[in-house]
Amino acid sequence: MGRSLSFLDKSFWLAESDASPKHVGCLQILEMPEQACASEYVRALYEEVKSHTKITPPFNCKVKTLLGYPLGLQPVKHMDMDYHVQFHITENIQDRRRLDKLTETLHASRLDPEKPLWQFIFLHDNTSLQFVIYARVHHLYGDGATLVRWFQAGYTAGPAEEGFTPVWALKRLRHKRKHLVRWRDRLFAVWQGLKTCWQFLIIMLRLLMKLVRINTHYMPLPFSGTQTPLTGQVRAGRAVTTTDIDFAEIKALARRTRASANEILLCVFDIAVHHFLNDHGQRFTRPLYTNMPVNLRKPGEKTTGNKIAIVPVELAHGERDPYVRLRQIIVNHRIVKHAAQKATPGAFKAYTITIQAVSLLFEWLHLSDFVKPIANILISNLPGPKEARYLKDSKLLACYPVSTMTPGGGVNITLMTYNGTANVGMVCCNRHVKDISPLAGYVHEALAILARSLDEPGVGIEDIGEQIESYPRSVIAE
Numbered sequence: 001m002g003r004s005l006s007f008l009d010k011s012f013w014l015a016e017s018d019a020s021p022k023h024v025g026c027l028q029i030l031e032m033p034e035q036a037c038a039s040e041y042v043r044a045l046y047e048e049v050k051s052h053t054k055i056t057p058p059f060n061c062k063v064k065t066l067l068g069y070p071l072g073l074q075p076v077k078h079m080d081m082d083y084h085v086q087f088h089i090t091e092n093i094q095d096r097r098r099l100d101k102l103t104e105t106l107h108a109s110r111l112d113p114e115k116p117l118w119q120f121i122f123l124h125d126n127t128s129l130q131f132v133i134y135a136r137v138h139h140l141y142g143d144g145a146t147l148v149r150w151f152q153a154g155y156t157a158g159p160a161e162e163g164f165t166p167v168w169a170l171k172r173l174r175h176k177r178k179h180l181v182r183w184r185d186r187l188f189a190v191w192q193g194l195k196t197c198w199q200f201l202i203i204m205l206r207l208l209m210k211l212v213r214i215n216t217h218y219m220p221l222p223f224s225g226t227q228t229p230l231t232g233q234v235r236a237g238r239a240v241t242t243t244d245i246d247f248a249e250i251k252a253l254a255r256r257t258r259a260s261a262n263e264i265l266l267c268v269f270d271i272a273v274h275h276f277l278n279d280h281g282q283r284f285t286r287p288l289y290t291n292m293p294v295n296l297r298k299p300g301e302k303t304t305g306n307k308i309a310i311v312p313v314e315l316a317h318g319e320r321d322p323y324v325r326l327r328q329i330i331v332n333h334r335i336v337k338h339a340a341q342k343a344t345p346g347a348f349k350a351y352t353i354t355i356q357a358v359s360l361l362f363e364w365l366h367l368s369d370f371v372k373p374i375a376n377i378l379i380s381n382l383p384g385p386k387e388a389r390y391l392k393d394s395k396l397l398a399c400y401p402v403s404t405m406t407p408g409g410g411v412n413i414t415l416m417t418y419n420g421t422a423n424v425g426m427v428c429c430n431r432h433v434k435d436i437s438p439l440a441g442y443v444h445e446a447l448a449i450l451a452r453s454l455d456e457p458g459v460g461i462e463d464i465g466e467q468i469e470s471y472p473r474s475v476i477a478e
Helices: 007-014 038-050 096-108 144-155 183-211 247-257 259-280 322-342 345-364 439-454
Strands: 023-031 061-066 069-075 085-089 118-124 130-138 238-246 291-295 306-313 377-383 394-402 411-418 419-430
Touching: 007 069, 007 322, 007 345, 023 096, 023 411, 038 085, 038 118, 038 345, 061 345, 069 183, 096 118, 096 130, 096 238, 144 377, 238 247, 238 394, 238 439, 247 259, 247 322, 247 419, 247 439, 259 291, 259 322, 259 411, 291 322, 306 322, 306 345, 394 411
Parallel strands: 085 118, 291 377, 377 411, 394 419
Antiparallel strands: 023 130, 023 394, 061 069, 118 130, 238 419, 291 306, 411 419
């Protein structure tokens, strides 16, 4: 039996091209047991994993299409496990810069659309006790919350010699769509549809009022981002870097500043991206914008597929004091959060689909170089396991998410909290910028200077290329 797809799921298939694949990746670094033979262990684990050929949905499904339009997921009769599970020898698996470069190559290619849309690639150097699994899954299978939940199910809380089952062979409860039988249910569904349409119109009206400056206290207007060397038409080729952040430090800063952890991260990444782009000659007369994914599921809801909205949030501008920049971001972030809480999930999802569809149209017509992007950065925070996890008897040391590119480009920064650490993966199109590894260093610098600024008010960030074109009347000396 096949599985239906929501329109948001289908949009990831429709938006895909050779230049802009729509899979999400995960770079997992593991450590084998001390007594293991390094030259034999990974090969044996690979063979054992590949032997699990009883695949469960959606990992046994390919996309069924009609004239290129996706209709749903359809089980395949034969799984090519040599394609889906691979083993490669590489040099010095512990060289992180080399590993990032290898990830760039693996992440840039498109999954075979004639097969189920996933791969697990084992990487080892035949000498180290560490090894790597690069996994990638098409975004139409699920959003970040769904994929992390599946990922966690494939790992155990302790080492296990027996009873090991990889994620693609695990049984998952299928979410059944509720059939509307009673007239009351149908009437309620019609009412919910009308309510969604009305609130979507309210969102568009509020944006129109902001455009004509009648009421500016609302979400940012779409396509307000700044054009930079990282934005524009997405081409083939990726630049990837990974790093780690002590998440306890993030939470401590959040408590001291009465901010959320996400707002601390927005401030840190905003400063870091400004610094990085300034190195490439960018000057900033306006703030950068971030795309913020919003999980539309109810607490405890475990539906599959994509159930998110992605809306722009204005970041900071014109201040050298990191703490003041944080306060700017807190205000802007909470304006959007308030707007999301006031609308139904369906209305916010409809808004996401609308602006992303326009952005996709620009990409199809190769106009992305001539219009402003929706945003400059996509920042996503995925909560992962709080304690160490094991793949059979190998300990998971880190798990770096490497996401997809949105139409209009920019840099995608995704982090997953794991065992007290935020594992951060950053990816962009390498059309103009071939190496983004300095961005990782700027992230740590920004976090350190934000922490210092709380105790030393005179601390300020370096010149990051910002220029103020106009000042509010209230701060101009008479």
